[in-house]
Amino acid sequence: MSKKSLKGRNNNLAKAERQLEILSSGIFANGELPTFAEKIKETHQLPIRPQKLEILQLNLGYMCNQVCAHCHVDAGPDRKEIMTKHTMQQCLEVIQKTNAHTLDLTGGAPEMNPHFRWFVEEATKVGIKDLIVRSNLTIIRANKAYYDLPEFFKKHNVHVVSSMPHWTRGKTDKQRGVGVFDTSIQALKELNAVGYGMPGSRLKLDLVYNPSGAFLPGDQLALETDFKKVLHQDFGINFHHLFAITNLPISRFLEYLIASENYEDYMYALVDAYNPAAVKNVMCTNTLSVSWDGWLYDCDFNQMLNLKVSGKHKHISTYNEEQLQDRNIVINQHCYGCTAGAGSSCQGVVT
């Protein structure tokens, strides 16, 4: 596995334009497969329009202690883009104004942002019902400065959502790096120890499952049952829910698909599994994504493809909810990842 991001390797795929070019050519240009716009038009669902804004997802930066092979953020230790305190302040003002009830902090590893703790403390004061931190688990064990994260999360009643690609070491380490499985297990035990993920506990600990390869996630509930059984049996670990998330064909996962000659088959699989019922609940209908530098996107994936929200006001500094509610979502072929099977979002299935 490469220890560097696409950007750090000067790989062409680090550029959003190159990714969009790939997603719009080949099988989608020659008519073999319908474009996403064509597909949703069949059921009169074009354009996709936002519903009530419920979730504000902030990307605190692309810096990460890991370099996972499937990462759609192209995160890694070599990425230096992180949200400034000034932008965080602008976000806090917006949070106060909106009726969004959930704040979803992601990255990279959001905990690596030097203002992370300050921001969490401030965010808990502005009336958010659910404050999510997407923690990659290994960060908790990465160095002494992070050892107290479970206690910190507990103190602020943070809802922890963590990635765990499989309940076996082999599959986990292949996707996320050697040693990640053991460290993740250790981190989960520490979270359990302070009360996270325990049956009936108010301290919520959910896991995210991404397939470790060119295939789609199976049934979310069946996977949750299997994960629960094995993690409890083998390690005594508890958690609440499992979100099964489809890998979208962008960034490093796109690189992997192309390098392993799985790209076309994967796109076929996504289009085959297209579920029109999932379209009305795709993540962009109730979520807004803010990048480390304050730009607004329909979702985290569009952020990585540099597809900003349509309309005049595209930055948190000029946030205008009325205009945002009245926009068309920007779509492309990667959106098929959100509508395959039971559908997929940062909160798991959507149907």
Added chain:
Amino acid sequence: MAKIYYDAADLRKFSSITEWSEELGTKFFDYYGKVFEEGALTAREKSLIALAVAHTEQCPYCIDAYTKDSLQRGVTKEEMMEAVHVGAAIKSGATLVHGVQMMKQVNKLEM
């Protein structure tokens, strides 16, 4: 030259068999879908059975399809290979048990 036999891309076209016999094709796919639903057996167990049978039938399409299906259900490599051995054991057992027939026949024919 285009591949004539066993082109992996042909698997994607499986559903097109319905075009030449709408009723039978539809009935088959309905039945097929129903078989693999969660029932007394879990969908995961059914996937492993299908994987083993795909091997004994030596159908490359089915092998590809149920390898992927197994992965989607979180089945491990070890479980998959054990399933293939179950298929192989039955296949060889079925061959060898006919040895009894051969023995009977020999005993009948020889003085």
